Amino acid sequence: MLYREAGDFKTSYQEDSQTFPIAFDRYRYWAVLAFAFLVVPFVINDYWANAILVPFLIYAIAAIGLNILTGYCGQVSLGTGGFMAVGAYACYKLMTSFPDVSIVIHIILSGGITAAVGAAFGLPSLRIKGFYLAVATLAAQFFLVWLFNKVSWFYNYSASGQINAPERTVFGVPVTGPNTEAWAQYLICLVFVTVCAIIARNLTRGSLGRTWMSIRDMDIAAEIIGVNPLKAKLTAFAVSSFFIGIAGALFFAVYLGAVEVGEAFGIQKSFLVLFMIIIGGLGSIFGSFAGAAFLVVLPVVLKLIGVDLLGWPTDLVAHFQLVIVGALIMFFLIKEPHGLAQLWRLAKEKLRLWPFPY
């Protein structure tokens, strides 16, 4: 009986179009934010940061990015890994070229550079759709990884071909480099994910979001109401890549610290993020978080149960994980394209009616 919509009347259109129209949802949102900002940083340790929280936050940003392109605008992309690499290498070049500029600005600029690259690779989307576009973005993926391997300017001619993040601080606290503490790593990612999610939410609930969704649902009808399809698709590619670039920069600079491009940003990354939004829910910001959380936590839990508890060999557990993910993808694609987010919505709808089922 706690979760109620009735009696929660809206007296203005602003209130009706806000992110959480139901008061209870709003309180939960603030509670989660308060917990994440005020409690977690004090209790976090290296294991939690490295195994779960930091990758979860970074993948959530990448998933939000891909969801804008695929979930909202309907353009399938398999280039996420490549675009994350653009963000990572842009960040590396900026960090090493302008060591006096704040890392926060570098990360944002990396997003901007990735947005430009993403828009350029989005150009073919005007002509090709669906499967063929997916193949084109796959080509972008391979091209970008090849480029960062081949052109040594990108890794400052280092002998290993790797890029390494030098130490950078925010308010005197290191957030990159080997001296970074878990809570600082976590907090900078949390700030970025929060801002990215709010921006993504604002963009998707307004006229730009409706432009994207109209292209996704029926491009002919979108054109007839005045949507320029090229502009709509390119803004989707640009905004999507902006977020993915930020995720790539954080993944390199804050999380891994050292990156070999094929290993960190290969095609597996593209699929991983795509699976996140399929499982989490296409066309949902919340779903991006849910999917990222699920696929980050799943291997950790499986290892805990399979290897540590039951004593199974590691490779068996790894295979088991592939099977589970594969089965889930099929389930969600066939049964519930709106993913965990939709299951959550349905659960809430049930809860709203509880205890009277009708």
Added chain:
Amino acid sequence: MKDMLTPYVTDDGRQIGETLMDMRNITLRFGGVEAIKDISFNIQEGEIRAIIGPNGAGKSSMLNVISGFYNPQEGEVWFRGKKRPPMKPFQVARLGIARTFQNIALFEGMSVLDNVMTGRLNHMNAGLFSQALWKGRAEREETENREAVERVIDFLEIQAIRKTPVGRLPYGLKKRVELARALAAEPKLLLLDEPMAGMNVEEKEDMSRFILDVNDEFGTTIALIEHDMGVVMDLSDRVIVMDYGRKIGDGTPDEVRNNQEVIDAYLGVAHD
């Protein structure tokens, strides 16, 4: 939609009865097929213009020429006194021409409200940053346009399904939502491709009433394709009759009804 309820005077002072759209010697071919053969006609400010004719006569093709989907091989399209160069559909939309489709073309994944709001896209131009922060222009525009959309929703009596995903609606309501989306654009010219196809008698009556009200209250000029002769005769000021891509009649419903060529075409050709 500031002057939605005031008597109709166009924003550049045009008068009812002036020529809004002038189609001159339009010919449209698909490969060897001539879908439209050298047709000329005009549409006047404030009127309801019907296009009738058997299946395959080229009626939808004509609307597609007007709305920029096809560019005719021959002929000229004049709109509001100016010759229109070849344009993309989205550019035509920005001139103030909105339409509905013979087969419903709604955004199935979006709610009724969002569908109708998309109709307002040409009235919204907040920049990316304003939208990202949901401040200033973006926020203001959202509210203003929502108000305009709510007026359309009230007008078409679809308040109750505002938040329903379009995919769940029955056919008749979908047609109405599509009309709402087109109306939300506040078009100068509204094109309706078989707005009553597949409807039962009651739904047809509702739709006829809405079309008449749109024309009366907002002064919107309407061009519509319809099969039901009774409906056409009741609604329209002037009728064009097409057959095999040619124009075989043009005039008031009474004139057209008594035109021998039209009678022959309708008696000779089965239509649904």
